[in-house]
Every structure is written in structure tokens, then in C-alpha cells.
Amino acid sequence: MMHGLIQAFAALFSAAATVAACGAAGSLLIRWCGAKLSRMERAPLAFLSGAACLHLAIFAILAARIAYKPVWLILIAGTIAAALWRKAASDPSRPIERHWTAYLFGAIFAVYAIFYFVNAWVPEASADGAGYHLEIVARYLRAHGFERIPDNMYAGLGQGIELLFAPAFAFGRHSAAALVHFAFLIALGWAIFAFGARIGKPWCGAAAALLVFLSPVVGRDATSAYVDVGTAAIVFAVFYWLEIWDAQRDARLLLPAGLLAGYAYAAKYTAAIILVYALAFVAWRARRIRPLIVVTAAAALMAIPWVLKDWIYYQNPVMPFADEVFPNAYVHPIVEEQWVESLRHYELPSFRQLPWQVTVRGDYTEGILGPIFLLTPLALLAWRRPVGRRLLLAGFTLLAVYFGNIGTRFLIPCLPFFSLALALAIENRALLAILAAAHAVLSWPAMIPRYGNPYVWRVEKFPIAAALRLEPEDVYLRRNIGDYDRIVMINQNTPPGEPVLATGDLSSTSYVSHPVIDHFRSAEGNTDWDIINTGWAAVSQPTRQYVFRFPAQPVTRIRLLLTAGSSSIGKDQQWSVHELRFFDHGAELARDRGWRLRAWPNPFEVQLAFDNSPATRWRTWQAAAPGMYVEVDFGRPESIDEVRMEGADDDHWDGIGMAVARWDQGRWSTLADRFEEQRLAQIRWIRRAATFELRRRGIHYVIVGDRDFGANDYYADPAEWGLEVVARVPGATLLRIVP
Amino acid sequence: MAGRAGHAALPCYSSGKVRTPAALILVTSLIIAQGGCRSLPEFGLPEQSPTFENFKPHTSRMVDMSEPGAALNVVRDVLDGSGPWRWTLQRPAVRVKVGLRKDLNYLIDFTLPEVTFQQTGPVTIAFSIDDHVLDRVRYDTPGYKHFEKAIPPEWLETGKEVIAGAEIDKVWVSKDDGARLGFILTRIGLTDR
Numbered sequence: 001m002m003h004g005l006i007q008a009f010a011a012l013f014s015a016a017a018t019v020a021a022c023g024a025a026g027s028l029l030i031r032w033c034g035a036k037l038s039r040m041e042r043a044p045l046a047f048l049s050g051a052a053c054l055h056l057a058i059f060a061i062l063a064a065r066i067a068y069k070p071v072w073l074i075l076i077a078g079t080i081a082a083a084l085w086r087k088a089a090s091d092p093s094r095p096i097e098r099h100w101t102a103y104l105f106g107a108i109f110a111v112y113a114i115f116y117f118v119n120a121w122v123p124e125a126s127a128d129g130a131g132y133h134l135e136i137v138a139r140y141l142r143a144h145g146f147e148r149i150p151d152n153m154y155a156g157l158g159q160g161i162e163l164l165f166a167p168a169f170a171f172g173r174h175s176a177a178a179l180v181h182f183a184f185l186i187a188l189g190w191a192i193f194a195f196g197a198r199i200g201k202p203w204c205g206a207a208a209a210l211l212v213f214l215s216p217v218v219g220r221d222a223t224s225a226y227v228d229v230g231t232a233a234i235v236f237a238v239f240y241w242l243e244i245w246d247a248q249r250d251a252r253l254l255l256p257a258g259l260l261a262g263y264a265y266a267a268k269y270t271a272a273i274i275l276v277y278a279l280a281f282v283a284w285r286a287r288r289i290r291p292l293i294v295v296t297a298a299a300a301l302m303a304i305p306w307v308l309k310d311w312i313y314y315q316n317p318v319m320p321f322a323d324e325v326f327p328n329a330y331v332h333p334i335v336e337e338q339w340v341e342s343l344r345h346y347e348l349p350s351f352r353q354l355p356w357q358v359t360v361r362g363d364y365t366e367g368i369l370g371p372i373f374l375l376t377p378l379a380l381l382a383w384r385r386p387v388g389r390r391l392l393l394a395g396f397t398l399l400a401v402y403f404g405n406i407g408t409r410f411l412i413p414c415l416p417f418f419s420l421a422l423a424l425a426i427e428n429r430a431l432l433a434i435l436a437a438a439h440a441v442l443s444w445p446a447m448i449p450r451y452g453n454p455y456v457w458r459v460e461k462f463p464i465a466a467a468l469r470l471e472p473e474d475v476y477l478r479r480n481i482g483d484y485d486r487i488v489m490i491n492q493n494t495p496p497g498e499p500v501l502a503t504g505d506l507s508s509t510s511y512v513s514h515p516v517i518d519h520f521r522s523a524e525g526n527t528d529w530d531i532i533n534t535g536w537a538a539v540s541q542p543t544r545q546y547v548f549r550f551p552a553q554p555v556t557r558i559r560l561l562l563t564a565g566s567s568s569i570g571k572d573q574q575w576s577v578h579e580l581r582f583f584d585h586g587a588e589l590a591r592d593r594g595w596r597l598r599a600w601p602n603p604f605e606v607q608l609a610f611d612n613s614p615a616t617r618w619r620t621w622q623a624a625a626p627g628m629y630v631e632v633d634f635g636r637p638e639s640i641d642e643v644r645m646e647g648a649d650d651d652h653w654d655g656i657g658m659a660v661a662r663w664d665q666g667r668w669s670t671l672a673d674r675f676e677e678q679r680l681a682q683i684r685w686i687r688r689a690a691t692f693e694l695r696r697r698g699i700h701y702v703i704v705g706d707r708d709f710g711a712n713d714y715y716a717d718p719a720e721w722g723l724e725v726v727a728r729v730p731g732a733t734l735l736r737i738v739p
Numbered sequence: 740m741a742g743r744a745g746h747a748a749l750p751c752y753s754s755g756k757v758r759t760p761a762a763l764i765l766v767t768s769l770i771i772a773q774g775g776c777r778s779l780p781e782f783g784l785p786e787q788s789p790t791f792e793n794f795k796p797h798t799s800r801m802v803d804m805s806e807p808g809a810a811l812n813v814v815r816d817v818l819d820g821s822g823p824w825r826w827t828l829q830r831p832a833v834r835v836k837v838g839l840r841k842d843l844n845y846l847i848d849f850t851l852p853e854v855t856f857q858q859t860g861p862v863t864i865a866f867s868i869d870d871h872v873l874d875r876v877r878y879d880t881p882g883y884k885h886f887e888k889a890i891p892p893e894w895l896e897t898g899k900e901v902i903a904g905a906e907i908d909k910v911w912v913s914k915d916d917g918a919r920l921g922f923i924l925t926r927i928g929l930t931d932r
Binding site: 611718721733 | 779780781783784785786787788789790791792794796799806807808809810811812819834836900
């Protein structure tokens with residue numbers, strides 16, 4: 001029990017220290033800027049501005065690969081000490097009027113704050129929090145710095161908030177990270193309230209803060225190691241600093257606004273849109289170029305390190321997006337395209353349902369804002385006031401990028417603006433109190449199943465025993481993470497550092513102390529999955545042969561190219577080449593080390609068409625289109641009269657057109673554009689060939705869920721695959737590929 | 740609205756402490772542009788993969804409960820667990836693969852526990868391959884048992900799977916929760932003659 005309590009308080013203290021360091025860094029910045037802030041607004045703005053600064057320092061530590069515990073201690077303690085030494089004074093806040101609504105607002109806030117705090121303190125078990133957000137943090141910490149993570153495309157996303165999780169995680173593990181994120185919610189609520197006070201309507205600020213704070217999706221997100229609420233707090237802080245600058249007109253105040261706008265990019269790509277608002281606002285108010293340059297430069301200071309990191313590690317500055325523009329070996333464009341497409345729809349039957357789904361039901365879009373947000377259109381009434389117009393413009397600017405991902409939580413960055421605008425539109429103190437009280441009742445977890453999906457993503461319980469670790473962490477995680485037994489099985493039965501290929505989904509990968517490669521998250525995983533599936537799925541095996549014949553002639557460079565695309569088949573149709581072989585009078589041209597291989601698209605995997613393995617294939621990983629090719633430069637003239645391409649049924653379509661061309665006097669000339677199609681016999685030992693290739697790619701362990709594709713085949717005869725069973729838990733088996 | 744001291748007349752847009760990193764922006768733009776236009780990589784010939792024509796997998800025809808993968812072969816009525824044995828229900832069965840040879844024995848090692856035997860008394864167990872009953876044996880005493888018998892080759896097909904099973908005529912029924920148990924299974928499958 002004592003060990004559990006130590007774990008609990010380690011999480012709490014390490015999160016508190018990180019938050020304090022953010023506040024301290026922010027205090028120093030505010031002091032340098034000479035901002036005149038009330039006491040009420042100083043704390044949230046210091047935390048949020050400091051988070052941006054501290055994140056940059058953490059970035060530098062990780063880039064220098066010196067992420068060791070003493071370094072974290074020096075960073076945190078040093079920042080706090082510096083702020084204490086150069087403490088700045090605040091303007092006194094106006095006292096809050098003793099009105100019954102103030103007590104009501106305070107009571108509602110206190111109940112929910114305690115409820116949320118306990119939920120943030122429990123061992124982290126959220127899907128993405130315990131999944132990729134903290135998996136990436138854990139991997140950086142294991143490597144003591146940044147490293148290329150080729151098996152997880154999410155590693156290319158900005159990690160502005162995750163970096164703040166890093167020092168907290170180093171000492172307090174997973175729930176320390178969730179507590180840091182919870183601090184962003186407190187700061188956000190506080191900032192909204194303070195903004196209300198700044199414009200002379202504290203009750204509007206209080207009501208708006210509660211509208212955001214109590215929203216079920218906000219509560220669930222903020223109590224997990226996610227980043228959406230943090231992002232919302234950052235973009236609101238940008239807006240807040242711009243308002244302060246507009247009031248005080250000191251150019252130094254544009255620095256925190258710009259830094260935070262850049263930090264918004266680091267936190268979430270789409271949040272960078274706030275920079276557009278910031279620049280437009282500054283341009284409109286200042287009507288000079290220099291302030292725009294200050295904001296842009298400050299934003300660039302925060303954002304460019306992330307652009308460079310992705311460019312250096314992944315050859316794509318906006319990884320994992322734009323992979324066709326920035327071809328790289330880490331994300332296949334077709335996977336990006338399918339993923340992005342799915343985020344736009346979430347299988348929602350009709351977009352007309354979207355407002356109802358994101359506010360009340362939550363059947364498709366994971367989480368609800370709460371039914372009160374059906375009143376959001378009333379916020380337009382705030383347009384009659386200048387500040388209302390600015391709030392609405394900022395809100396709509398952020399809303400513009402929402403439709404790229406219609407998950408409810410992607411609305412969170414808009415909420416502070418629309419909530420404040422709604423409160424300003426209503427304005428009446430008693431009405432706002434009733435609104436907040438109704439929102440509190442409707443958002444209470446037990447109430448939600450009365451109108452929403454009973455399984456909607458939300459905070460559900462008050463797990464105080466788990467938070468204090470009176471219920472052991474293992475027990476809690478086993479109850480709350482479906483794959484926990486699988487994770488323990490991997491950790492206990494796999495040598496350190498060994499990657500594990502998952503033939504299905506594996507959640508909560510941050511608890512796995514090994515790289516997990518799955519079928520979705522990386523080009524490497526896509527291909528590994530394709531290889532193992534080729535072992536059992538006949539449609540993926542090389543059972544077709546296309547033979548091109550032409551008069552024998554010397555050839556130095558030769559191409560097999562696609563001449564008829566798959567536009568009539570569908571955008572998911574790929575073209576692939578299992579093997580490409582060249583013949584002269586019936587004898588295969590011996591493959592030579594001097595050959596140079598090229599392909600377009602996907603040049604990075606062209607070797608798979610020349611490795612002599614029936615289990616591997618080069619695929620376009622883009623919709624098949626005329627002009628795609630595989631090319632060999634022999635380095636010297638070779639006599640050839642026949643080309644044979646081995647392919648599979650699943651990448652064949654009626655009307656497929658291919659040709660063979662040679663490089664001749666500075667241009668490509670066709671040798672043959674007709675082919676004879678032949679059937680090849682199935683290869684008896686292809687299962688073993690598949691695991692051999694996986695082993696050659698560095699994979700020695702495979703975890704198979706009983707319902708995964710191919711599970712029956714692996715289980716029926718592991719020996720035929722060259723697999724041996726290492727361990728088994730209900731529902732899954734860990735297998736080793738024998739040498 | 741006032742700026743800092745000394746700059747009160749005009750709004751102050753720069754304190755002089757902020758440098759304009761125009762060069763930084765330019766360099767970054769060039770880097771991004773360059774990233775999208777770089778030449779395609781080319782690769783040398785990879786190591787050639789061997790064929791596995793002579794690969795002869797050692798296919799296990801015996802399901803031993805002490806092995807971690809034992810559960811993969813269970814078809815029915817063998818309870819999950821760990822360690823070298825498992826409780827069965829009434830009709831335990833496993834899936835095993837016939838290799839190239841068809842001269843095989845059916846083999847099973849199991850225990851009739853004292854505690855269940857007290858309730859059931861003597862039991863008869865039918866041992867089967869697929870739908871064929873190989874034998875029925877009556878056991879009058881509890882304890883460890885071994886059964887092994889040749890399988891008619893015509894019941895087996897090279898390279899195919901068969902279901903090796905057993906069926907006990909009387910099961911032990913828990914007076915507390917009605918749970919029904921057969922016997923304790925150690926291993927079951929096919930073995931060379």
C-alpha cells in the first residue's frame with residue numbers, strides 16, 4: 001500500500017513541479033514584457049505563456065539527447081528559482097462582488113474540479129493518452145532524447161504539449177502527464193473567467209468558463225493525457241494577449257501572443273490557424289508591417305523546430321500529412337488518404353445530424369459538448385459588441401479547420417470563444433446562473449445516458465481508491481484496458497528492445513516497453529502486415545505472371561510501367577510487383593550487385609520486387625495511375641528479349657495496361673506493350689518465406705489476437721510458419737519467429 | 740493605450756529587443772520547397788531470399804498442457820488455465836495435424852481426481868478421432884491414467900487436421916454453483932507407433 005501511495009504522490013508532485021515551472025517561466029516572460037495584468041489573469045497567462053517557453057527548453061534538451069532526471073530537475077528547479085528571484089508585481093484584481101450567483105458558480109466549479117482532479121490522478125487508461133501520446137514520450141525518455149520512430153506516424157505530429165508531459169512522466173509516470181493536462185483546463189477556465197472580468201462582466205466570464213469546464217468531452221479530455229484542452233487554452237491565450245496588446249499597445253506584448261500562436265502549431269497542426277487570426281487582428285489594429293513581423297517571428301521560433309525535426313527525421317516537414325508532396329519512407333500516401341478521409345466522416349450517416357451528435361448523442365463522433373451548446377447560435381447576438389465580434393471571429397477561424405476532423409473533441413478549441421460570446425449575448429446574470437446550473441446537471445455523468453449514448457466518451461466514476469493507489473495500479477489497469485494482459489505478456493516474454501508485430505490492434509502501447517509495429521501506423525507496419533498476410537491470403541500471393549516479349553537487343557536501363565490506371569476501379573486499387581525478371585533466349589539474366597533500382601511512386605521499397613521472395617512485393621501505396629514504374633539500370637548493356645513480372649490477384653484489374661520501355665538516346669522507347677498472362681502455382685512454403693522476410697526486417701516476435709486476420713492459419717500450424725508459441729493469454733498469443 | 744515611458748506619444752511596436760529573423764523565414768521556406776523537389780532515391784540489389792523447398796516443419800501432433808500454445812489447439816471443453824494440466828468438461832477435444840505418416844497411435848494422459856470420483860463413481864470414457872470412436876474404457880478407480888491405441892490408417896489423411904477427443908459418461912457437478920467438470924487432462928494427441 002505504501003508503494004502505491006508513493007506512486008500516487010510522485011505523480012502529483014512531478015505534475016505540480018512541471019506546472020509550477022511553466023508558471024515560473026511565464027512570470028519571467030510577463031515581467032520582461034512589462035504587461036500590466038490583474039492578479040486574476042496573471043496566473044493563467046503565466047502558466048500558458050510559460051508552457052510555450054518551457055516546451056522550447058524541453059525540445060532543446062531532447063534534441064541534445066540529454067534527457068536524464070538530473071537535467072529535468074535542474075530545468076524545473078532553475079526556472080522556479082529564477083522566477084522567485086525576479087518576482088513581478090501584479091495589479092490588484094477588482095474584488096468579486098458577493099452575489100448569490102458567485103456562490104453558485106463557485107460551488108459548481110468546486111464539485112467538478114474535485115471530480116475531474118481525481119479522474120486525472122488515476123492510472124492513465126485513455127485510448128490515445130495511454131496510446132500514442134505517452135508512447136512517444138516514453139520512447140523519447142528511454143532514448144534520452146528525440147529519435148526517429150519509424151513505426152508510428154503520430155510521432156511526426158507536433159508534440160508541444162506532450163513535451164511538457166516528459167519531465168512529469170520521468171518522475172511520476174502516466175498519471176503525472178494527465179495531471180499536467182488537467183492543469184491546462186484549470187488555466188483555461190481561469191483565463192475565461194479573468195477575461196470576463198477584464199471586459200467588466202465577470203459573471204459572463206464565470207458562466208462561459210463553466211460552460212467549457214463542465215462540458216463532458218472537455219472533462220474527459222482534460223483528465224487524460226490528450227492535448228485538445230491544452231490546445232484550446234493556448235489559442236485562447238493568444239486571443240487574450242492580443243486583447244492586452246490592443247489595450248496597452250506595447251510591442252513587447254506581441255511576443256507572448258506570437259510565441260503562443262507558434263506553440264499552437266506545436267500542440268496541434270490545425271490550431272496554427274490562430275496565427276491567421278492574430279496576424280489579421282494585428283494588421284487591422286496596427287496598420288503597420290513591423291508588428292506583423294514580430295508576431296510571425298515569435299511564432300516561427302516555436303513552430304520551426306518542429307518543422308525541422310520532421311524534415312530531418314522523416315523527410316517531411318509536416319509529417320504525417322502531405323506524403324505525396326514530400327515522399328518519405330515512413331507513411332504511405334494511400335494510408336494517409338484513407339485515414340484523413342475517415343476523420344472527415346466518422347461513419348456519420350448525414351452531416352445534418354452533426355450538431356445533434358456533437359452536443360447531445362455522441363453516437364459517432366466520440367464525446368459530447370452537452371445539450372446546452374445547442375444554444376450556440378445565440379452567440380451571434382454578441383456581434384453587436386466589438387469584443388463579441390472579435391470572439392466570434394476567433395471562434396469561426398478555429399471552426400474553419402474543424403471539418404478536417406469532425407470528432408467532438410476537435411471542437412474544444414472553439415469553445416472558449418463561443419461560450420464567452422454566448423454569455424455576452426445573454427448577459428443577464430440570473431439567466432447565466434440558471435444556464436450554468438442546467439449545464440452542470442446535464443453534464444453530470446449519471447445524467448448523460450438519459451439523453452445521450454450511454455457509452456459516450458466521458459468521465460464516469462469517482463475512482464478515489466485508484467487515484468490514491470489503494471487499488472493497485474495493475475488491478476485498475478487490468479479493469480480498464482482491454483489489452484492489458486497482452487501488454488504484460490509482451491513485457492514479460494520479449495527480450496528488451498525487441499520490436500513486436502501486432503497482427504491486429506493493440507491499445508495502450510505506452511505501457512509496452514517495446515516498439516509495437518501494427519498494420520496502420522507506419523509504412524513499415526503496412527508492409528510487414530502485407531508480408532505476413534501474403535503467407536495465408538492466396539489473393540496476395542504471386543499467382544499471376546505477365547510475360548513481355550520483344551526482339552533481343554542490348555538494354556542498359558529498362559522500365560516496367562503502368563499504362564492504364566485504375567480510375568474505373570477505385571482509388572484504393574494499387575499496382576504491385578512481386579518480382580521482376582529479365583530473360584535472354586529463355587535464360588534469366590543473373591541479378592548483379594551493380595544494378596540500380598528505381599521506382600515511382602514509393603521508391604523506398606523498390607528492392608522488394610528484386611529480392612527473390614514470393615512473400616514480398618513492391619506496391620505503389622497510392623492509387624494506381626498511368627506513368628507509375630519500376631526501373632532497373634544495369635550499368636552496362638545487357639541482351640534481353642523477355643521480361644516477366646510476377647503479380648497477385650488483389651492488385652490486378654480487368655483492363656490493366658503495362659508496357660516495357662528502354663532508355664534510348666535520351667528518351668524512353670517502348671519495347672513491348674502487350675503481354676501474355678500466365679497462372680503460377682501456389683508456393684507450398686510461402687508461409688515460411690513470409691516469416692523469414694519479417695525476421696530479416698528485424699521482427700522476431702508477433703502478437704496475434706484470436707480474431708485477427710489470419711489467426712486461424714497461424715494457430716493451425718505454427719511450425720509451418722516457422723513460428724513457436726512463447727506465451728498465451730485469453731484472446732491472444734505471442735509467437736516467436738524461429739531463425 | 741500608452742506605450743512604455745519615453746514612447747508615450749506613439750504606439751510602440753518594437754522595444755528593440757525583438758530581432759526580425761527574415762533570413763530564418765527565408766531559409767525555412769527554401770528548406771520546405773527543397774524537401775518537395777528533391778531527387779528520388781535509388782537502391783542497389785538487395786540480398787536474395789532463399790527458397791524453402793526443403794523446409795520440413797516439425798508439426799506437433801501432441802497437445803501438451805504444459806506448453807504455452809496448448810490453448811490454440813483446443814476445440815472444446817478444455818478450461819483455460821496455466822501449469823501442466825487443465826480441467827475438462829464432458830467432451831474435451833483438440834485439433835492436431837496428421838503429418839506424412841499415417842501409422843499413428845491415439846494417446847491421452849489424464850487423471851480422474853479422488854474428489855470427483857467420490858461423486859461420480861466408476862466412469863466410462865470414449866476416445867475418438869473425428870466422428871470415429873476408437874475405444875470405450877471403464878475406469879473403476881481414481882488416479883492417473885494413460886490410454887494409447889493404434890488408429891486405423893483409413894481414418895487419417897496426410898497433411899490434414901483431425902479432432903482427437905474424449906467423452907466421459909458422468910461429470911462431477913458442483914453443489915455450490917452447478918459447475919460441471921470431467922477430468923484432469925495432461926496431454927492428448929497422436930504419436931508415432
